[in-house]
Amino acid sequence: MGKMMCPGQDTAFWRPGDIYEVPCSQCGHELEFFKDDVSRRCLGCGARVQNPKLNLGCAQWCEHAKQCLGYDPKEVMLSEGDDTTLVDKLIAGLKAQLAGDQEGVSRGLVFLENAKEVLKRRGPQELDPKVVLAAALLGGLSPQGAREVMDQAGLPWEAADRVEALLRGEDTASQEALVRDDAVRLAEPPDPAAMATAAGRELARALSARLGA
Numbered sequence: 001m002g003k004m005m006c007p008g009q010d011t012a013f014w015r016p017g018d019i020y021e022v023p024c025s026q027c028g029h030e031l032e033f034f035k036d037d038v039s040r041r042c043l044g045c046g047a048r049v050q051n052p053k054l055n056l057g058c059a060q061w062c063e064h065a066k067q068c069l070g071y072d073p074k075e076v077m078l079s080e081g082d083d084t085t086l087v088d089k090l091i092a093g094l095k096a097q098l099a100g101d102q103e104g105v106s107r108g109l110v111f112l113e114n115a116k117e118v119l120k121r122r123g124p125q126e127l128d129p130k131v132v133l134a135a136a137l138l139g140g141l142s143p144q145g146a147r148e149v150m151d152q153a154g155l156p157w158e159a160a161d162r163v164e165a166l167l168r169g170e171d172t173a174s175q176e177a178l179v180r181d182d183a184v185r186l187a188e189p190p191d192p193a194a195m196a197t198a199a200g201r202e203l204a205r206a207l208s209a210r211l212g213a
C-alpha cells in the first residue's frame with residue numbers, strides 16, 4: 001500500500017496547467033516542468049533552467065510537508081546549489097568524452113533527470129546522491145572513461161570508486177544501484193512492477209497514468 005499523500009501534493013489531483021513547457025534559454029529545446037520542480041536540466045544541452053513558475057503549493061507552509069513529500073522542499077532548494085557545480089562538471093566531461101554524440105549525451109541527461117526524480121521522492125537517507133547521479137549520467141561511458149570524467153570533475157574518490165563498481169556490474173544490490181536501475185527503467189515505457197524502489201514504482205505509476213490519460 002502506498003502512503004497517503006495530501007490532495008495538495010498528489011499529482012492525481014493536479015490540473016492540466018500544473019505541468020507546462022518552457023524553452024531552454026541556451027538551445028530552445030522544450031523542457032517539461034511540474035509546478036513543484038525547482039529547476040530542470042535541459043535534455044538538449046544539459047543547461048540548468050530555473051522553473052519560471054515554481055509553485056510548491058501547500059508544501060511551502062505545511063508542517064507535515066516533510067512526511068508528506070518524503071523531503072523538505074526548503075532543504076532541497078538549498079542543497080540544489082551544492083550538487084549543481086559538480087553535476088555541471090560531470091555533464092561537461094560527458095560531452096567531451098562523447099564528442100558530438102548528441103544522442104548519447106541526451107540519454108545520459110534523461111537518466112540523470114529520472115534519478116533526481118526518484119531521489120526527490122525517496123529522500124536522501126542511507127545513500128550517496130552523488131553516486132546515483134554520476135552513475136546515471138555516465139552509464140553510457142566505459143568505466144575508465146567515466147572515471148576520467150569523475151576525477152576531472154573533482155568527485156570524491158570514495159564516491160568515484162563506488163560509481164566504477166556500479167558501472168562494472170560489481171555492485172547490483174546497493175541502494176545507489178537500485179535507484180540508478182529505476183532511473184534507467186523510467187526511460188522505457190514505465191512499468192511499476194519492474195521498479196526496484198518504492199519511489200520508482202510511485203513515479204512509474206504517475207507516468208503511466210499520464211501517458212494513458
Ligand SMILES: [Zn+2]
Nearest residue numbers: 024027042045
Ligand atoms: Zn538547452
